[in-house]
Each structure stands twice: as structure tokens, then as C-alpha cells.
Amino acid sequence: MAGIYIHIPFCKQACYYCDFHFSTSVKYKGDMLAALQNEIALQKAYLNGKTIQTIYFGGGTPSLLSSDEINGLINTITLHHTVASDAEITLEANPDDLDDQKVKQLKQTAVNRFSIGIQSFFDDDLLWMNRAHRSSEAEASVKRVQDAGFENITADLIYGYPLLTDQKWKHNLEQIFALSIPHVSAYAMTVEPQTALASFIKKKVYAPMNESQSAEQFVVLMDDMQKHGYEQYEISNFCTPGNYSRHNSNYWKGVKYLGIGPSAHSFNGNTRQWNVANNAKYIQTLTLNNIPAEIEELTEQNRLNEYIMTSLRTAWGLNLDQLNAISKGSAAQLLKETGEHFEKGWIQQKDLIITLTNAGKLYADKIAADLFF
Ligand code: SF4
Numbered sequence: 001m002a003g004i005y006i007h008i009p010f011c012k013q014a015c016y017y018c019d020f021h022f023s024t025s026v027k028y029k030g031d032m033l034a035a036l037q038n039e040i041a042l043q044k045a046y047l048n049g050k051t052i053q054t055i056y057f058g059g060g061t062p063s064l065l066s067s068d069e070i071n072g073l074i075n076t077i078t079l080h081h082t083v084a085s086d087a088e089i090t091l092e093a094n095p096d097d098l099d100d101q102k103v104k105q106l107k108q109t110a111v112n113r114f115s116i117g118i119q120s121f122f123d124d125d126l127l128w129m130n131r132a133h134r135s136s137e138a139e140a141s142v143k144r145v146q147d148a149g150f151e152n153i154t155a156d157l158i159y160g161y162p163l164l165t166d167q168k169w170k171h172n173l174e175q176i177f178a179l180s181i182p183h184v185s186a187y188a189m190t191v192e193p194q195t196a197l198a199s200f201i202k203k204k205v206y207a208p209m210n211e212s213q214s215a216e217q218f219v220v221l222m223d224d225m226q227k228h229g230y231e232q233y234e235i236s237n238f239c240t241p242g243n244y245s246r247h248n249s250n251y252w253k254g255v256k257y258l259g260i261g262p263s264a265h266s267f268n269g270n271t272r273q274w275n276v277a278n279n280a281k282y283i284q285t286l287t288l289n290n291i292p293a294e295i296e297e298l299t300e301q302n303r304l305n306e307y308i309m310t311s312l313r314t315a316w317g318l319n320l321d322q323l324n325a326i327s328k329g330s331a332a333q334l335l336k337e338t339g340e341h342f343e344k345g346w347i348q349q350k351d352l353i354i355t356l357t358n359a360g361k362l363y364a365d366k367i368a369a370d371l372f373f
């Protein structure tokens with residue numbers, strides 16, 4: 001079992017908060033697609049012939065690609081890798097790209113899951129973020145995709161920014177329920193260095209984020225999702241029964257994956273590698289049939305800490321046997337450090353599984369860091 005991620009590094013405009021790798025110029029789109037195809041072929045041995053269960057087009061904005069371009073990439077993957085007949089194939093899409101014609105064209109591809117970047121149903125919020133779409137487009141795009149017969153949809157939402165009152169946040173969640181969207185990824189707004197948002201805050205043009213507002217809205221999110229029958233299977237991810245993201249779940253379960261494209265990461269069980277985050281360098285290196293990646297061998301400590309970090313964020317939790325399988329005796333050592341977290345009611349244990357409580361989910365990063373080896 002394995003997955004493939006393809007990074008499409010182009011966007012119509014730069015959202016103020018975003019620090020992903022992308023370019024707003026599509027001048028080299030043709031060269032980029034050729035380089036992506038070449039990398040897929042060159043990396044055909046990376047996953048040791050494992051069957052591909054999931055393909056994920058992320059970015060950037062993959063919905064800027066035409067259906068022919070998407071089909072071209074999927075065909076190349078199928079040529080060089082074994083793809084399961086029921087593979088989950090996700091396309092990240094922005095609402096403004098999903099017009100009637102585009103959705104019809106996408107029906108002609110093997111894409112069977114959409115991740116729609118809604119972020120908010122309020123136009124003033126979208127303008128504040130410098131998103132390319134408006135609220136009416138968000139709603140219309142979801143309905144259009146559903147009418148075309150795609151049921152497997154996820155929406156991205158952001159909370160914890162000054163413009164978003166608790167009332168607006170509740171409204172955004174209500175819209176998700178009204179539209180029957182079966183999966184939601186909701187993230188707290190973070191201010192990454194080198195973004196326009198960071199610079200606006202520094203210049204006092206934008207108000208800074210407020211941690212307690214963010215924490216309160218996270219609690220509202222957990223409560224409302226639960227009331228509407230969604231399972232919080234990862235701290236930021238919620239779904240109605242059975243509608244997990246197979247691709248992301250596999251990341252969290254340590255399944256191997258191959259990342260294609262500039263800035264994409266790969267993991268084969270023993271090493272992690274990441275491609276250069278520069279379109280020109282990426283294309284240039286692939287023209288010479290080389291992979292522009294840095295590689296890191298994972299030490300036992302890396303593996304333990306990664307497992308702690310990711311497993312604690314999920315509903316499946318941290319399995320003490322699995323920890324011992326990475327390093328003998330590590331479970332006993334970890335349990336010695338958990339006293340304070342049990343006392344505070346942040347973690348709970350059932351047999352060999354440790355999970356975060358709802359109170360603990362507010363401190364997930366701190367708890368993981370406390371338990372690191
Ligand atoms: S569309 Fe997505 S990747 Fe592009 S700038 Fe906005 S948040 Fe970043």
C-alpha cells in the first residue's frame with residue numbers, strides 16, 4: 001500500500017497567509033508538466049512496486065490544470081506504477097475554477113474526490129485573506145460538483161483570525177452541514193514568516209491573531225461537528241461515517257508515499273526527502289534526468305518522535321506496542337513522562353492505546369513535545 005502526491009505549483013493570486021510553494025505565473029506550465037511526467041517515470045522504483053491506493057493533486061492550485069493535463073499525469077502514473085482499481089484520486093480545487101464546463105470536463109478524468117478551498121462563507125473574510133473567490137462561488141461550486149455526481153468532497157475552513165466572530169464561525173459550520181459536505185479540514189490561522197499577513201501585522205495594518213479566540217473557536221468546531229455526526233479522526237479533520245481521507249490517513253499511519261513536483265516530500269520507511277522549492281531549478285534538474293531532492297536518513301529517535309507527533313493527533317492514537325516495535329523499551333520510558341498529562345485530563349489510555357481527550361487536543365503540540373525522546 002502506498003500513495004502519490006503531486007504538487008502543482010501555480011496559483012491565480014497569492015493568499016496573504018500562504019507560505020506554500022507556488023508561482024502566480026503559468027508561463028512555464030508546459031515545461032513543469034513535462035518535468036512532473038519525467039519525475040514520475042524516474043521515481044518508478046521508489047515505492048518498491050507497492051500498489052498505489054491514493055493519488056493526491058495538491059498545491060498550489062491543481063484545478064488550474066485542464067482535464068487533459070490531469071489525465072496525462074494520471075496516465076503516466078499508471079504506466080510506471082500499479083494503481084489500485086478503487087484508488088482514491090483527490091484534486092484540490094478552488095471554487096472559482098469549478099464552473100459548469102470545468103466540472104463536466106473533470107468527469108472525464110479519474111478524479112473521484114474534491115478538496116475545495118472554501119476557507120469562509122463571508123466575502124469580507126475572503127477579501128481579507130486575498131482569496132480569488134467569493135462566497136457565492138463557494139456554495140455554487142459545491143452544488144455543481146455534487147450535481148455532477150461527486151459525493152466524496154472535503155472543504156477547507158480557517159478559524160481564529162480577527163474578522164471571524166464566533167457567530168460568523170458558527171455560520172460557516174452551519175453552511176457545511178446545510179450543503180451536506182461529508183469531510184472538513186479546519187485549521188487555525190497561523191502567521192508564517194515571509195507572508196504578506198506577517199508583514200501587515202508588523203506594520204499594524206492587520207490586527208494580530210488572538211490565541212484565546214482561536215482556542216474557543218476550536219472548541220466550537222469540535223462540539224458542532226460532533227453534534228452533526230462528524231468524527232474528529234485527526235485534530236484538524238472531521239468526517240461523517242466512513243468518509244475518511246484515505247490519503248491523509250495513510251500519511252498519519254506511516255504508509256510510504258512518493259511526492260512529485262517542486263517542494264514535494266517523499267517517505268519510504270527509512271528516509272525522507274524533499275524536492276527543491278523552486279520551479280526553474282526543478283524543471284532544469286529534471287531536464288538532466290536528475291531528482292532535485294535532499295535526503296535525510298531517519299534515526300530511531302526521528303522515528304519515535306514522528307510516531308508520537310502524528311499518532312497522538314489521530315483518533316486511532318498512540319499504540320504502545322508500535323512504539324516498542326520502533327525501539328524496545330520505549331513504551332515504558334514514555335509512560336514515565338505521562339503522569340502530569342493524565343492528571344490534567346489531557347490524555348487517556350485504553351489497553352495499549354493512548355489518545356488525547358478533547359481538553360488535551362488544545363495542547364497537542366505541547367504534549368507531543370513533552371513526550372519526545
Ligand atoms: S490558493 Fe492555496 S496554495 Fe494558492 S496562495 Fe492561496 S492558499 Fe496558497
